[in-house]
Amino acid sequence: MKHTVVKVGTGVLTRDSDGQLDGASLVRLVTGLADLVASGQPCILVSSGAVGAGISELGLDSYPNDVPSRQACAAVGQSRLMHIYQNLFGNFGLRVAQVLLTADDFRDDARRARLSDTLTRLSQFPDVIPIINENDSVAVEELSVGDNDVLSARVANLVGARLLVLLSNIDGLMPPESDQIIEYVNDVESVLDYARAGKGRFSIGGMASKLKAVKYAVDSGIETVIANGRKPSHLLDISEGKGYCTRFAARKPKA
Template identity: 40%
Template sequence: MHDARAGLEPVDPERATAAREAIPRARHIVVKIGSNVLLGHGRSRLDRRVFCDLVHHLAAALDDSGRRIVLVSSGAVALGRRTLAASAVPPPGPETSLTDKQALAALGQPALMHEWAVEFAHHDRRVAQILMSRDDFHVRERFLNARRTLRRLLSFPDVLPILNENDTLSWEELRLGDNDHLAALTTTLVEADLLVLLSDVSALHDADPREHPEARPIPVAFADDPALQTLCAPPDRNGVGTGGMRSKVDAARSAAAFGVPTVIASGKDPGVLAAVLAGQPAGTLLVPREQRLSARKAWLRFGRRAEGALRVDDGAVRALRHQGRSLLPRGITHVEGQFEPGAAVDIIAPDGTGVARGLAAYGSDDLRRIAGHHSDDIASLLGFSAGSAAVHRDDLVVENVG
């Protein structure tokens, strides 16, 4: 395979071909469009040619019988800066505080939605705005409510839901991590068949094309291939986006855990979305290695924030990774953090690598008391028993180890 110098694991050609051929059959698709795609060279206004081309092909894709699309759109902060520049108040510079960015997002989000609404109206399409926060994925009830709302919106054939992070009220930077991560999490909300990340770069390359003109595009790779991380440049400090290629690779890895393939392509190229959805060799296709997780386990693995950690011995690692068993108290060597029963916890091997994430059957204080003990001793140690497992296998997702 021509990507050998990048250290990538080859993808069997038949598997790669089958993955491409399956794309036109995708019924539920999440498309993320970054700020660097939407904005022109001045970074303060829409690139109208690109914007209209994307709307045209998104509307055409919705014409396909049964196909539904959710759009994740960046650009609110940049348009907020443009809005403020039109007033008598000078806008903040590119290196701004969190409060400044939140204010710019508040100014720019209505402008962004107005642009989408007006352009889609030319194609007899309506748009619906949904602003998401981390807790909409972290809290199970909110996750399920968001899913119900999106499903209802997708039942209207002429409606395109448009998602963005609720930047104005975020407490942890302007990120879920970022809209790449939001797009990946959205794939499990709508049980998507495909994730498309449109950037201002044509594909992943085997070297940084800005520094190595001889760099070659990578047509296909496994989404969880560790070598991809070494190929990713940090976010563009001169642009307006926050994600960069690394966040796109991380998003593809998350989507792959749901069994969803990802295409990374240049949204600046005319007709690129139509080419991607037709299964043509545009951009980089990142394929999943794993089977699709159930929606609940997908939520647990990527939507739920861990509140603590359980360090375990080698025997517990083998039982979890290779035997599909529950985590028992006797395999726990150390409990980190303070949490209540039902909290999400990371399970960590002796060498520090992640083994799994699961829902603790006991709170942290009780787990410290029963750690290292046999399950038969739980009732005598605590005065009650909530079961023999510290984390039951039905409430546990094991990390992929390749």
């Protein structure tokens, strides 16, 4: 069976008030992913949160503006984040595998092939959840993929995923001047200007970033969903074509 790739951002994993990791949110996320795996669906998790975890660990009160401070936060926070994931997934009899990437892992053909081989080999162990993040401690601008929304779309394309789920802090994509989400989008081009300004104090991306990732994924033939990361118990329903979310149709390849 093809993979479901799930991306979760810092805004879901941390409290916006202080940037501390939100333990309850992490438990809900891991439980939802474990339900997916138990249903027989292999999963890859693309997880932000390393910089956010490092911010709180180093006692900072805001997202640092300088690159060395962000990289230091990532270096401190990544190990803390993975330790938490390891413990939480272990409660469900699952193991985790850390994969840290930079843009060169996609640009360079040899490195891309090795990454593909690694993920293919990991998929042969159904109790292992690959957890992917950008290698923020070394990924300066020329090495950066962009953000984890885009990274998740590129990973989904690499593994030929059946579904990409972008977990946000809202239920889905809302049109301008509306609080009701659009539940189905057949043409992503028609909603690219629906992105709203604003993001969490400790977050990097936003809706514009998600729509960029959506376009990349659906153009690659992968159905994509934006859903509420605070309600990951719906992941199994979403994977089965149900659930309250915005669902973007994959584009069919040209004949």
